[in-house]
Amino acid sequence: MSSSAERDAIVLESVSRSYPSGDAEVTAVCDVTLRIPPNEMIAVTGPSGSGKTTLLNLIGGLDRATRGALTVMGERLDLANEAALTRFRARVVGIVFQEAHLLPGLTALENVVVAGLPHAPAHELRAEATMLLESMGLADRLGFPPSKLSAGQRQRVAIARALLMGRPVLLADEPTGNLDASSTEDLLAVIAGLREDRELTVVVATHDPAVASFAERVVRLVDGRLDGESRFDRVAPIERHELSD
Ligand SMILES: Nc1ncnc2c1ncn2[C@@H]1O[C@H](COP(=O)(O)OP(=O)(O)OP(=O)(O)O)[C@@H](O)[C@H]1O
Ligand SMILES: [Mg+2]
Numbered sequence: 001m002s003s004s005a006e007r008d009a010i011v012l013e014s015v016s017r018s019y020p021s022g023d024a025e026v027t028a029v030c031d032v033t034l035r036i037p038p039n040e041m042i043a044v045t046g047p048s049g050s051g052k053t054t055l056l057n058l059i060g061g062l063d064r065a066t067r068g069a070l071t072v073m074g075e076r077l078d079l080a081n082e083a084a085l086t087r088f089r090a091r092v093v094g095i096v097f098q099e100a101h102l103l104p105g106l107t108a109l110e111n112v113v114v115a116g117l118p119h120a121p122a123h124e125l126r127a128e129a130t131m132l133l134e135s136m137g138l139a140d141r142l143g144f145p146p147s148k149l150s151a152g153q154r155q156r157v158a159i160a161r162a163l164l165m166g167r168p169v170l171l172a173d174e175p176t177g178n179l180d181a182s183s184t185e186d187l188l189a190v191i192a193g194l195r196e197d198r199e200l201t202v203v204v205a206t207h208d209p210a211v212a213s214f215a216e217r218v219v220r221l222v223d224g225r226l227d228g229e230s231r232f233d234r235v236a237p238i239e240r241h242e243l244s245d
Pocket of ligand 1: 026027046048049051053054
């Protein structure tokens, strides 16, 4: 492992993911090399079908690269066996999607706690989940079922569930796809706050320039390949930059 791979939170070296398709194959992610330092928020943009979700699934240990080396928080995912990948998913990365996918019969707090139950004692999980939800402005919603939460509040619960047990990497696939502009701003502020408090590394796939404008770096995928990158100074944690294009 190179020294840079040890220093960076996420390192992709010539990573590709191909799927068989009849006699040919579809290359969803093609020869991507990318280093993401700890505590960075990076946005992955690009047209539909350009490989954003595939890239997140690879970094999250939900899918395996067909080529290349992929290191996340020191773990070589391309070399890891299934047991190591399971542990990695429990301890290192949390993933949120466009939908919160909460269990309807449980409260907000219970939805967060159950996600960690196989891995840690309930009282510890409860304390951490309560702290997380309170830090996201949900102190008075802990006992509410998902049906009595707004879409933005449900996404905050999904983020709390993803970060439980001190996971240091948050992957978000179109997390604001179902939110209006004001809820999108609120969720981004919540993510920015968590990032400061917990030194999170955040990778967000998005079509929304408002979301990308919160990232320090925006990369674009086209047909699975990296096609451009913009960097922005980090002025303040929840201050946004103007995107030029
Ligand atoms: N399991 C699979 N089998 C075959 N092809 C796949 C599979 N998953 C994704 N693909 C293909 O890989 C390419 C990238 O898909 P991906 O879902 O990563 O794109 P995306 O950028 O997330 O798109 P969107 O913006 O619509 O969410 C697409 O051409 C898709 O059809
Ligand atoms: Mg996608």
